[in-house]
Amino acid sequence: MDENVPLVIPEVNPEAMAHVKLGSGKGALIANPNCSTIICLMAVTPLHRRAKVKRMVVSTYQAASGAGAAAMEELVQQTREVLEGKEPTCNIFNQQYAFNLFSHNAPIQLNGYNEEEMKLVKETRKIWNDKDVKVTATCIRVPVMRAHAESVNLQFENPLDENTARDILKNAPGIVVVDDRASNRFPTPLEVSNKDDVAVGRVRRDVSQDGDYGLDIFVCGDQIRKGAALNAVQIAEMLL
Amino acid sequence: MDENVPLVIPEVNPEAMAHVKLGSGKGALIANPNCSTIICLMAVTPLHRRAKVKRMVVSTYQAASGAGAAAMEELVQQTREVLEGKEPTCNIFNQQYAFNLFSHNAPIQLNGYNEEEMKLVKETRKIWNDKDVKVTATCIRVPVMRAHAESVNLQFENPLDENTARDILKNAPGIVVVDDRASNRFPTPLEVSNKDDVAVGRVRRDVSQDGDYGLDIFVCGDQIRKGAALNAVQIAEMLL
Structure with a gap:
């Protein structure tokens, strides 16, 4: 990890707001x-x-991880099913994800x-x-x-x-x-x-x-x- | 299939050459x-x-199919191995292909x-x-x-x-x-x-x-x- 990056990673909060001062000198609230x-x-x-x-x-x-843990699990489950010649289970996504995009x-x-x-x-x-x-x-x-x-x-x-x-x-x-x-x-x-x-x-x-x-x-x-x-x-x- | 496309598909030959007449009226050999x-x-x-x-x-x-049948087989084999927690076999490609790009x-x-x-x-x-x-x-x-x-x-x-x-x-x-x-x-x-x-x-x-x-x-x-x-x-x- 780069030394400029703090080693302590705070709790994940996608909605976190950072109040930063822009290069132009103007303040801005950045989501x-x-x-x-x-x-x-x-x-x-x-x-x-x-x-x-x-x-x-x-x-x-x-x-898959971008859609959460359940999506990762569905990709694993679907992949197993496809390899076994079964119909893939589609709960999170409305179509086959395994070996597809x-x-x-x-x-x-x-x-x-x-x-x-x-x-x-x-x-x-x-x-x-x-x-x-x-x-x-x-x-x-x-x-x-x-x-x-x-x-x-x-x-x-x-x-x-x-x-x-x-x-x-x-x-x-x-x-x-x-x-x-x-x-x-x-x-x-x-x-x-x-x-x-x-x-x-x-x-x-x-x-x-x-x-x-x-x-x-x-x-x-x-x-x-x-x-x-x-x-x-x-x-x-x-x-x- | 569109009616403009011939229904008989000739044998696959990636090196096939088609001698066609260009719109400009010039002839050209197109690989x-x-x-x-x-x-x-x-x-x-x-x-x-x-x-x-x-x-x-x-x-x-x-x-995978673009790299041939053996590449498709390697993707299947690697995927099975990864799902079983094993090291993936890399013969065709020099790195893990399963769940990767x-x-x-x-x-x-x-x-x-x-x-x-x-x-x-x-x-x-x-x-x-x-x-x-x-x-x-x-x-x-x-x-x-x-x-x-x-x-x-x-x-x-x-x-x-x-x-x-x-x-x-x-x-x-x-x-x-x-x-x-x-x-x-x-x-x-x-x-x-x-x-x-x-x-x-x-x-x-x-x-x-x-x-x-x-x-x-x-x-x-x-x-x-x-x-x-x-x-x-x-x-x-x-x-x-």
Whole structure:
């Protein structure tokens, strides 16, 4: 765990509010954000500070644990049933989860986004205190037990090459860079499970953008650790 | 199956070549493309014809079947082992696949993209005969047995609202639209498994772009059916 992060983890309270002073000097009351948002922003905020994110396209790979212990148990039960050739039991989710994936089960809003996706859009603006940042997201539930993954495409206002980005991430609190191209070793949900740090890898210049104005990254974080109390402190640190 | 698609499926041959005449009147030899590319382009090409795609950001959720029958067997074996509390057997892949996900195992190129991702970039240009179309992709292997899923973000040159896009997709050959917001029913790999059609849903205006110049969609297709012979015929149809 990074030395900047306090070792004492307070009780988990998703509704915890942190009263923080923004960089601009304005005070703001920040709700402890959604777990997909905080895992994404733990990695992207240090890059945003350097090069200013104009637009971000996020696709999530979300674990059963995000829906609670009963959802994790249902994934185990369904997997056993499918392996035995039985019909899977669907209590928590309305369809087979074992060896399958589906659009996040949060309610769909009038604009066609589900609530999980709109949290990524709205909370990014709030946390960065930047109403102009453009974000879109597609949130998908995958048959992973614990820890979320996210594919993040970034467009910057100022140039940021991939080596500088990797160095920034290596020095960022709460981040571990796992980006070994030679051995094809990158972040996985399993490796971050039960850990505080968010893992970042696949850091590369986006070939769909000119020059050094775009990056693709892949992040994994254990939202049970990251998604609640711990991050409230780290958000405050990022904003101060 | 759409009536435009021949009912006789020739033998699967991933190297099959289709000699087709392009819309411009130029002849071209087109290699039967990569399975992620064809599943994506089955859905996107009808939209591209209407509104011209400028840039596309793809994140994949790829099944075990893409790596062959032995990979599917390894996923089953690993899953049984993990459920029994044993160490998973890793022969095909170099890490745990059961209840986990990882960056696609194709070799990484000098630019940091793996070969699977660069096929999406290069083959899209080739199939559309458009060297200017900008594509980026992140390819991830998920613990799904069969059929790939893809989250696709689109930027268009001309406006295309989501209702028109949905109508275009409903009338496109080889496509089935599964987009029921009220019941949260969208495409899943399980539902397209062993089917020829590519399922498309989550069709919505991209809130990160102004006006009707952007869409997000989610597609699923069984690459064992779609990834080889059948699509060679459909590519030829799309280009004629």
